[in-house]
Amino acid sequence: MVIIGSGEAGGCAAVAIRDAGWTGPVTVIGEERHLPYERPPLSKAAITGDDPPEPKLSVEARRFGECDITHTSGSRVSHIDRDSKQVHIEDGGVIAYEKLLLATGAQARPLAVEGGEYALTLRSQEDVWALRRFFQKGRHIIIIGGGLIGLELAASANRLGARVTVIESQDRLLARGVPEEIAGRMLETHQQQGNRFRLAASVEKVTRTSVWLKTGERIDGDVVVAAVGAQPDIALASAAELPVSNGVLTDAALRTADPDIFACGDCAATVHPLFSPSPRRLESWQVARDQGSLAGRNMVLSPQDQEAVPWFWSDQFDWQLQVAGFPDLGETVVKRQLDEETALHFFLSGDGTLVGAAAFGPMRLLAKDLRISQRLIAGQVKPDLSQLAAADRRLKTLLAA
Amino acid sequence: MTNEWTDACAIDDIDEEDVIAFEHDGHEYALYRTEDDRFFATDGLCTHEQVSLADGLVMGTIIECPKHNGRFDITTGQTKGGPVCEHLKTYETQVRDGRLFIRTG
Known part of the structure; x- marks a missing residue:
């Protein structure tokens, strides 16, 4: 069993x-010099x-020894011979596989x-x-x-x-994946903090x-950072003539x-049976973990479809954004006011099925309800x-219904 | 460091199948009530990133950390998946006259 990529998904898959x-034998081939480590802190506590x-090694990476998993660091794959x-x-080595996972x-x-x-x-440590x-302090x-x-x-720089x-x-923040009203609240929060x-x-x-700017205006600072999204590493898959779109399909x-070849995590555009027949690529730590674990399992046992409802969070100042499911598939929005300023938004599809939930506010207010929402979405309830x-x-009463 | 029974709360302070935080001697505990009215106590902070578990979701006898989905069995403190590898410390509990006591220390 061979895994290309030693990030969160690759580590979960190996274990x-x-x-x-x-x-x-299980071999994980990684370009980075580290064992799989947690990337979420890189934009926050690590800054x-x-x-x-x-680097904070993932819990799976810490099991590589006991699980007898071979990890080759600083190692680049030149091509796959299907x-x-x-x-x-690239250094000339050749590794044979029975099943291969692309977790690039x-x-x-x-x-x-x-x-x-x-x-x-x-992107990296x-x-x-x-x-x-x-x-x-004092820099722009x-x-x-x-x-x-x-x-x-x-938020970290602030x-x-x-x-x-x-x-x-664009004329709003977070156009991809975060509902407009919530993105608006996040903008206000940043502005109140002086950004x-x-x-x-x-x-x-x-x-x-x-x-x-295109208007001719110049903005001077001390450093320029580009945070304009991520592009999946699909070159190996493309060269091996596997179907790719925005991700390995x-x-x-x-x-x-x-x-004999699986793909998961940030590099993969996958079909999710609960949501849509067309493949979607998701950039989320939790999805990388869920898909990595499933891909590893499916390489060995009779394959099962993914079921986990996608979920991501983002910490900014003292607040947290959490999004579960696919708010963009919703046609109806229902708000549950958690306090004066914080609302949990539910998204329901045309036939009334709960397909997404999102909130931005103090974690203690929203975490339980988001987690319950994730379960309700998994149950395809029509609440x-x-x-x-x-x-x-209590939202939990809906789970029993 | 004490090693005695501490009066933590009224049992009705905790909803069924839920958790609250309790602080004593500078230490945070998480106190749980199951659906069938059993009571458990563990350390209050997730072993992954020291997040308060009292904000997490209890399902059956599993607590999920509110931040990154680390899961623990509240009856034993054992990890049950997610990014966590260190178990939670548990504390004995006792109910007397509608109050929950935990053995701290």
Whole structure:
């Protein structure tokens, strides 16, 4: 069993292969020099912490020894030979596989404007070291991109006493994946903390310390960070003539068009039986974990379809965003007011099925209800709208219904 | 450090199949009530990133950390999946006259 990619998904898959009873060799091939480590802190605690950050190994990585999993670090795959079922490494090594998993992840999307190569990006532990040199009190940090990573970095820079300007090409933040009203609340929160925003602003060119907008205006700072999304690492799959779109395409059991090759996590566009027949690629730590575990299991045992309801969170200042399911599939929105300022939004499809839930506010207010919502979505319930909205009734009672 | 029974709360302070936080001597505990009215106590912070478990969801005898889905069996403190690997410490409980006592220390 061979896994290409040693991120969150690859680590979960390796351990799941063992847990499924496979006793033969398991090899994880990673380009990074670390064992699988937790990436969520990289935009938050690893930036704001006093101490230089050490990678925090995932719980699965810490089991590699006891599970007899071979991990090769600093190792790049040059190509996959599907006919002979072999993976070729750039240093000349060849590894044969019975089943292969593509867990190659994604890279920070480069800024496609003049001087874009000067902008720093965030994806790895090493990127954090570069950012920490600039994220300091009194500095002016210019962040291009008002998505989750851009906003988390903006909150971290603010915490450190830096001045922050976020430049977003669309006229709202978080257009991909976060409902507009919630994104609006997040914008207000950042503005109240002193962060500045330039929405609907197109970037003409950048230097190490300045950004020119298409309007001719120049914004000067101390560093420019590009947080304009991630692009899946699909080059190996493409070269091996596996179908790819925005990600390596798989069925609901995470199988690619080749029955011996699976794909999961950030690099994969997968079918989810609960939501939509067309494949979707998700960038989420929890999805990477869930899919990694399922892919590992499916490589050994009779394949099962994915069932886990996608979920992600984002920490910004003292608040948390949590999103479960697919709010964008909703046609009706019902709000449950958790306190004066915080509402949990439910999203229901045309036939009244709960398909998504999202909230931004203090974690203690929203965490339990979001977790229950995730279960309700998994159960494809068609809840009574007034019950969803009634904040004085425990949401949990709907689970029993 | 004490090693005695501490009066933690009234049992009705905890909803069925739920959890609350309790602080004593600078230490946070999580107190649980199951659907069939059994009571358990564990350390209050998740062993992954020290998040208060009292904000998490109890399903049956499993508590899920509100932040990253770390799961523990509240009756034994054993991990049950998610990003956690360290078990939770548990404490004995006792109900007397409608009050919940836990053995701290």
